Amino acid sequence: MIGAGLIGRRRAIEAASHPDSRCVVVVDADPGRAAEVARAAGATADTDWRSLMVRGDIDAVVAATPNGLLCEIATAALAAGKHVLVEKPMGRSLAEAEQMRASALRAGKLLKVGFNHRHHPAIAEAKRRFDRGDIGSPINARCRYGHGGRPGYEREWRGSRELAGGGELTDQGVHVADLLHWFLGLPASAFAWLQTAVWPLGDLEDNGIGMFRYDSGVVASLHTSWTQWKNLFCLELFGTVGALVVEGLGGSYGVETLTVYRRNLAGGAPESEVVRYDGNDCSWRDEWKDFLAAIRGGRPLGGSADDGVAAMRMLDALYRSAATGAPVAV
Ligand SMILES: NC(=O)c1ccc[n+]([C@@H]2O[C@H](COP(=O)([O-])OP(=O)(O)OC[C@H]3O[C@@H](n4cnc5c(N)ncnc54)[C@H](O)[C@@H]3O)[C@@H](O)[C@H]2O)c1
Structure with a gap:
């Protein structure tokens, strides 16, 4: 989970609550926030999102930072072989959205947008x-x-x-x-x-x-x-x-x-x-369920x-x- 604000917290807890997923690490530029959400989600805390990209124990990344970072994070995570759930909007512009989609196609990984x-x-x-x-x-x-x-x-x-x-x-x-x-x-x-x-x-x-x-x-x-x-x-x-x-x-x-x-x-x-x-509001839980089902290949996203x-x-x-x-x- 990258970004531990209002939405990151919500999504971290959904990931931690689902029987088929667990939240491994919560990253926020604010160490206090990262630690607080990590505690709530049973995860460790970090302040540097780039450090996640080289880790082999992370299958999927959720980007829930301010919009200005979404494209950079999603693109790096896809290139590192992770599935990505990127919060809405899909970046700051149509060009950023197209860049993210192209990265997903190149990587052969799943890219989902947070349309709860x-x-x-x-x-x-x-x-x-x-x-x-x-x-x-x-x-x-x-x-x-x-x-x-x-x-x-x-x-x-x-x-x-x-x-x-x-x-x-x-x-x-x-x-x-x-x-x-x-x-x-x-x-x-x-x-x-x-x-x-x-x-x-x-x-x-x-x-x-x-x-x-x-x-x-x-x-x-x-x-x-x-x-x-x-x-x-x-x-x-x-x-x-x-x-x-x-x-x-x-x-x-x-x-x-x-x-x-x-x-x-x-x-x-x-x-x-x-x-x-x-x-x-069950939308966050149900969206997470859909994301996992799509990763397992069972359902269209x-x-x-x-x-x-x-x-x-x-x-x-x-x-x-x-x-x-x-x-x-x-
Ligand atoms: N799906 C929805 O209905 C919905 C609703 C609200 C927000 N959002 C989206 O979720 C995203 C986050 O919104 P929010 O309301 O949670 O914002 P927020 O301000 O509550 O949280 C953003 C978090 O990102 C952290 N952050 C900033 N720079 C960072 C960096 N370099 N590395 C790591 N963390 C960093 C901040 O410290 C903050 O904790 C936005 O893209 C927003 O559009 C979606």
Whole structure:
């Protein structure tokens, strides 16, 4: 485990808890953090991530540092013959994502991107129902995702272009891009506006508002925000005979629910069914299970290197559009 912050801690504990894996070493530039997470995961602690690369007792590396280091770490680990789970976003740019994918192909090792949202139960169930045709043919989709930022964000790594790559459109927007890609595929064109409305983030956005258009005519819109004063996640998919609406992600995002609407063909109110997921966030555990199953060769990988590159390609198009003020090809 490289990076023992919020996400590294979570992933180290999942790795330690699974019967088929153990967390060998936790690395963080901050020795106190490394030691604390190592204790929680039954691992040893280190402060130099490069020292892991020559060790024969490590099969897989998880990179959960600030985005600015993800490409360098993933590339080195793949070259050293390790499987890699790299946190989202897949680096700071499309070019870094493509570099990581090429390293994985060269090394013949597995590269997975941390798209845990696919494993949130309401989202996973929405995908099953979508694939089963429950809402008919897709027409359009909307996704809103945000929180309220915090004073001093500009002094954290997320407030630095060098360390983060982009602002909120990159930070939470990459999950949105991945989900839209997962449900609807790669869009043909993109359009976006960016705002830096409240937080003093220089040239990084605190709001990203965009649209995608697919060759099929499907349109998807997204709004990612660090001025969403009350945390919000909402993904809506509309089809010819119904709709799927996911709200909440648990915790501060509210109880996770899936509402399935079935169009009333005679007109009037639709039938609806609400499924609530009150339990703990199991997405980290289930994503780790999938990663291990893919390493053992049993299952195709969700959140693959190709998926990561696709999401970065979608973000890249949104940023290019925002820079020119015109729709661009994805
Ligand atoms: N999948 C998700 O939903 C999700 C959610 C939040 C963050 N993330 C991603 O996880 C990654 C980490 O985010 P976080 O919120 O845990 O950040 P964080 O700031 O809590 O943790 C980052 C850690 O990396 C350490 N670090 C910095 N430089 C290092 C170096 N050279 N060597 C070793 N450690 C170093 C820091 O000391 C810190 O402990 C980011 O890429 C972020 O985008 C993913």
